[in-house]
Amino acid sequence: MTSLYDHGAQKFPDAGLLASSLGRGWGGLAAELRTHPACDIPDICSRQTEITFAVRGTGGGMVERRGNGRFQATPSRSGALWLCPKGVNEDQIRLTEAIPEVLHVYIPDDQIDALSGLASRPVAFDENIYRAGLEDEFVRQICVRILGELREETAGGSLLMEHLASVLVTHISGSYTDHCIEKRGGGIVGxxxxxxxxxxxxxxxxxxxxxxxxxxxxxxxxxxxxxxxxxxxxxxxxxxxxxxxxxxxxxxxxxxxxxxxxxxxxxxxxxxxxxxxxxxxxxxxxxxxxxxxxxxx
Structure with missing residues (x-):
């Protein structure tokens, strides 16, 4: 799990770290709460699947990014969501205004591999799920729950995070990959x-x-x-x-x-x-x- 945190430190060298799940024994995912200045983030090839949630955003700022040639621009207002799968080469990330609080959730490969073992064929979190301005209240509420545990640790936090990681990966697969249209055995449903x-x-x-x-x-x-x-x-x-x-x-x-x-x-x-x-x-x-x-x- 340490490599998950290495990714955050490498990708956001100018961002302040407000809280981290490092050392809490979480299973299935890692999380960091950061504060981001207005800046251009260095080019990076994503080493982890990442969900980003603007906890406290801006009034008129924008997040502009380009991954594998796909340009996206999203208002950095509170509640905004971004999804970046592992392996996407982001050669442009620009924050036009400072964002006070941003939650970064990192999902390790073994969570996706575990879901693949239950599916009719391997689950692919590839560039097709590179999304910005995601309107997904289910993902948003999971991020809120992760944030709550990050800010105030509970006795069952590690077990809860492992469960939420599994639910999160299953939901993303079902909503944003072609597994949402197949039954076991490959029947198309829509x-x-x-x-x-x-x-x-x-x-x-x-x-x-x-x-x-x-x-x-x-x-x-x-x-x-x-x-x-x-x-x-x-x-x-x-x-x-x-x-x-x-x-x-x-x-x-x-x-x-x-x-x-x-x-x-x-x-x-x-x-x-x-x-x-x-x-x-x-x-x-x-x-x-x-x-x-x-x-x-």
Whole structure:
């Protein structure tokens, strides 16, 4: 378990350590409570599967990160969740404002291996579960319980943490990997398999500046429009149109940060009907307007 804490110290050299489970005899997971300054975190290849929970966040700050080429930007407000599997190469992590309290939960390989022994085939926590701004109240409440034990140790804390680790890994596997769509024996029960999902996601990324339709994307997955829409929502947790909207906002973030394009031009490139529609969608997702975001950079 010591290597779990080594990972935290290596990844966050400038972060203050407020509390740690090191030396408490926890089984199944490790946890650290840190305070993070506004900074750029050094490039790192993740050596552990990590869940990050903003205990006390910021009013208008952002966390921008890029793992294996996938850029994500998320408001660092209280309650925000991030998921990073082992093996993802993060070459950009930027905190625009200091975050007072952040819980980092590290999951060792043996927990995932134990779940694989119960599944029809090995469970893969790979780059497909690299997620930011996770809206998952179940994971959030588990993090709250881990935080409570970290702050005030109880007699049964070690046993509880081992149980929570098993529940957490099972939930992540069931919600964010293709194991959520299989029964023992491999019967499909409703979602896109990972091969089709990746093909669809790659197509969306390559065509964000065109007028994408659900029918067009469904043809990439070789499914009817109705079947595709249901299968995509089951696999990803949101509708195709909602997912495309989020990806276009991410594209807009990149353009706001790296180009001199006007807001009107960015709205057009990202296929919003007007600058006003772009601003409304941007504020809804990130809590600030495109102009405010650009000025904060």
């Amino acid at each position: 979602a896109l398999d990972q091969r089709r999902l990746k093909r669809v996601q790659d197509y969306i990324e390559d065509n964000l500046e065109t007028d994408l339709t659900v029918a067009e994307i469904a043809s990439v997955a070789c499914l009817s429009r109705y079947h595709f829409a249901r299968a995509f929502r089951t696999a990803v947790g949101e509708s195709p149109n909602s997912y495309i909207g989020s990806r276009r906002i991410n594209r807009a973030l990149s353009l706001l940060s790296s180009s001199e394009m006007s807001l009107v031009e960015i709205a057009f490139v990202c296929r919003f009907s007007s600058q006003a529609a772009f601003a409304r969608a941007f504020r809804r997702q990130l809590g600030k307007t495109p102009g405010e975001y650009r000025r904060s950079r």
